[in-house]
Amino acid sequence: MENFNNNQTNQQIQNTSLAKNSSIYGGIAGGITTFVILISYISNFLVNHQIIVNIVTNIILIVCIIIGTMNYRNKILGGYISYGKALVNGTLIGFFNSIISIFVLFTLYKIDPNLIERLLDKSRELMESFNKLSDEEIDNIIDQSRDSMHSNLYYIKGLISSTIGAFIISLITSAFLKKRDKSYDSNFKDVM
Numbered sequence: 481m482e483n484f485n486n487n488q489t490n491q492q493i494q495n496t497s498l499a500k501n502s503s504i505y506g507g508i509a510g511g512i513t514t515f516v517i518l519i520s521y522i523s524n525f526l527v528n529h530q531i532i533v534n535i536v537t538n539i540i541l542i543v544c545i546i547i548g549t550m551n552y553r554n555k556i557l558g559g560y561i562s563y564g565k566a567l568v569n570g571t572l573i574g575f576f577n578s579i580i581s582i583f584v585l586f587t588l589y590k591i592d593p594n595l596i597e598r599l600l601d602k603s604r605e606l607m608e609s610f611n612k613l614s615d616e617e618i619d620n621i622i623d624q625s626r627d628s629m630h631s632n633l634y635y636i637k638g639l640i641s642s643t644i645g646a647f648i649i650s651l652i653t654s655a656f657l658k659k660r661d662k663s664y665d666s667n668f669k670d671v672m
């Protein structure tokens with residue numbers, strides 16, 4: 481019975497540590513992403529080079545997922561982590577990062593209402609440069625985007641899609657970061 485209580489306590493500690501670890505590394509990713517967004521906004525790089533800013537923020541997220549999962553594996557789980565726990569940890573890191581990033585964008589859009597129009601104008605220029613769509617199709621896409629970006633649903637969709645993106649990234653990183661305990665005693669952890 482005592483071993484059962486110890487296993488239950490260990491599981492509670494691991495679950496608490498998972499939430500703490502993922503919120504810390506999600507916060508770090510969100511903080512760095514906020515810095516990148518603010519610097520790119522101030523320098524007008526955000527409007528002129530949206531794709532580059534997105535790539536940089538995704539690289540930040542990937543690095544934080546990898547470092548955060550390695551920290552959880554090595555410092556909390558004793559050097560071993562299952563694929564599932566690595567996946568959950570990475571997805572939660574992405575979720576916390578998304579909350580911070582979306583709040584920053586929401587704030588920027590409220591502080592600078594013209595930012596949305598400048599982003600849409602740049603998107604229009606990009607679409608026109610491809611010469612694949614008619615002016616009417618581009619107008620429809622821009623109008624739909626404008627309506628969407630002025631809706632609170634835009635931020636909820638952003639949170640969901642960013643978390644799904646983190647889940648997809650974590651599917652890949654977890655495959656490389658998982659590490660199974662192959663010791664003799666590990667075979668009896670659940671039994672004891």
